[in-house]
Amino acid sequence: MRNILVTGGAGFIGSNFVHYVLRKHPRSHVIAYDKLTYAGNLDNLEDVADDSRYTFVWGDICDEENVDHVMRAYRVDTVVNFAAETHVDRSLTEAGSFVHTDTYGTYVLLEAARKYHVERFHQVGTDEVYGEVMNGSAAEGWPLEPRSPYSASKAGGDLMCLAYSTSFGLPVTITRCTNNIGPYQYPEKVVPLFITNAIDDQPLPVYGDGTQMRDYQFVLDHCEAIDLVLTQGRPGEVYNVGTGVETRNIDIARMILRLLGKPESLIHHVTDRPGHDRRYSVDSEKIRALGWAGRHSTEQALEKTVRWYLENEWWWRKIKSGAFRAYYQKQYTDRLAHLSNI
Numbered sequence: 001m002r003n004i005l006v007t008g009g010a011g012f013i014g015s016n017f018v019h020y021v022l023r024k025h026p027r028s029h030v031i032a033y034d035k036l037t038y039a040g041n042l043d044n045l046e047d048v049a050d051d052s053r054y055t056f057v058w059g060d061i062c063d064e065e066n067v068d069h070v071m072r073a074y075r076v077d078t079v080v081n082f083a084a085e086t087h088v089d090r091s092l093t094e095a096g097s098f099v100h101t102d103t104y105g106t107y108v109l110l111e112a113a114r115k116y117h118v119e120r121f122h123q124v125g126t127d128e129v130y131g132e133v134m135n136g137s138a139a140e141g142w143p144l145e146p147r148s149p150y151s152a153s154k155a156g157g158d159l160m161c162l163a164y165s166t167s168f169g170l171p172v173t174i175t176r177c178t179n180n181i182g183p184y185q186y187p188e189k190v191v192p193l194f195i196t197n198a199i200d201d202q203p204l205p206v207y208g209d210g211t212q213m214r215d216y217q218f219v220l221d222h223c224e225a226i227d228l229v230l231t232q233g234r235p236g237e238v239y240n241v242g243t244g245v246e247t248r249n250i251d252i253a254r255m256i257l258r259l260l261g262k263p264e265s266l267i268h269h270v271t272d273r274p275g276h277d278r279r280y281s282v283d284s285e286k287i288r289a290l291g292w293a294g295r296h297s298t299e300q301a302l303e304k305t306v307r308w309y310l311e312n313e314w315w316w317r318k319i320k321s322g323a324f325r326a327y328y329q330k331q332y333t334d335r336l337a338h339l340s341n342i
């Protein structure tokens with residue numbers, strides 16, 4: 001891992017990973033490659049901008065020429081692909097960009113990785129590719145049954161990675177992790193949306209009855225898992241990454257309000273997400289056997305996250321007063337017009 005290409009490095013998990021690698025691997029050079037979509041933000045990388053081991057390159061993973069140029073110019077030996085369209089709600093109204101980036105973009109990166117004989121191509125995947133898991137926990141060999149355009153596009157990316165491993169012997173690994181929370185998460189996702197709304201005494205829009213469940217992990221625990229798979233994981237293998245603890249959305253809302261000292265009357269049940277997956281759950285024994293164990297409980301992860309948003313209003317207020325506003329209005333105005341307090 002001398003020259004690591006971190007695609008999507010200006011996004012939430014990607015920027016945390018850039019910070020993590022610069023701290024953990026003093027001899028590595030990190031090239032963050034990002035298209036800076038609405039979710040990409042150079043503020044996330046402001047504090048490493050002067051680090052000589054870090055370079056930012058603006059670019060699209062679907063742009064074959066630019067990807068080829070970066071791989072060659074920086075002698076990339078390791079690719080970690082975070083670049084993706086990531087929000088399920090947006091995938092319900094604009095699926096095309098998800099198919100393009102999450103599936104086709106992954107193919108473009110794989111081709112370049114193959115051409116330049118990279119030592120490792122790591123794909124950052126999601127537990128959502130297993131679909132709704134109503135009983136038990138999905139192991140890596142479970143069938144992929146994605147149900148949203150987002151998860152279907154991510155499944156396409158994963159399958160291309162496995163195909164490049166089988167067909168061309170490309171040293172590919174995949175992690176499929178559960179919901180991350182922590183610093184720099186764009187406030188369209190439920191946890192930062194609820195925290196920042198609650199700070200401003202605005203409603204917390206809980207979809208449906210709020211009994212859907214997610215497994216929330218602290219983003220740096222996930223970064224450690226990726227690092228471990230990069231160094232100890234077997235090429236061609238998939239590793240699930242989850243805490244094994246699921247929390248209902250309504251309880252996440254209540255925990256956030258409790259941490260902020262805000263009333264539960266801010267909770268509003270609104271129209272549900274179409275096709276809403278009720279539960280995700282992964283079996284993470286395989287990565288635990290490699291030695292990974294998340295360091296944070298859900299409560300600790302949430303507490304750190306709430307504290308970060310309280311201490312970094314400069315970061316999220318800019319976002320919430322910009323283009324995000326139009327998105328929020330489109331996504332929530334009708335929903336909140338029919339709001340019902342609990």
Ligand code: NAD
Nearest residue numbers: 008010011012013035036037039040060061083084179180
């Ligand atoms: P994010 O939306 O915060 O960031 C995505 C980044 O990718 C942004 O910086 C964006 O500008 C960039 N990007 C988008 N399209 C691009 C393109 N065509 N070319 C180059 N850059 C592009 O996402 P995130 O939450 O940090 O997720 C990172 C990865 O982790 C994604 O692959 C996602 O599927 C996966 N993942 C996320 C979670 C989660 O809870 N956030 C859970 C499981 C898996």
Ligand code: TYD
Nearest residue numbers: 088179188189190191205206207212214249
């Ligand atoms: P989200 O953060 O969008 O992640 P994902 O759907 O990819 O897991 O949503 C997490 C959960 O929170 C999911 O069950 C949907 C729910 N949710 C709400 O109840 N209200 C909201 O405003 C949002 C964005 C999500």
